[in-house]
Amino acid sequence: MLLLIVLIRIALSIVFSVAAITKLLDQEGTREAVQNFGAPRASAPAVAIILPFVELAIALGLLFSHGG
Numbered sequence: 001m002l003l004l005i006v007l008i009r010i011a012l013s014i015v016f017s018v019a020a021i022t023k024l025l026d027q028e029g030t031r032e033a034v035q036n037f038g039a040p041r042a043s044a045p046a047v048a049i050i051l052p053f054v055e056l057a058i059a060l061g062l063l064f065s066h067g068g
Helices: 002-025 027-036 044-063
Strands: none
């Protein structure tokens, strides 16, 4: 059971990392996507910059935390 949890955490970490990297590489597309999700036009650039770093933090948290 522990092995399954570790594998799931690794898989989720990869998903969040890839999502963050693609957002960082395509900031214009990320801003557009953020606006399409309903964020106000004025805050979309800030959200587009912050969101990938939040995703990277989640990815690292999945890898380097213990479920105890």
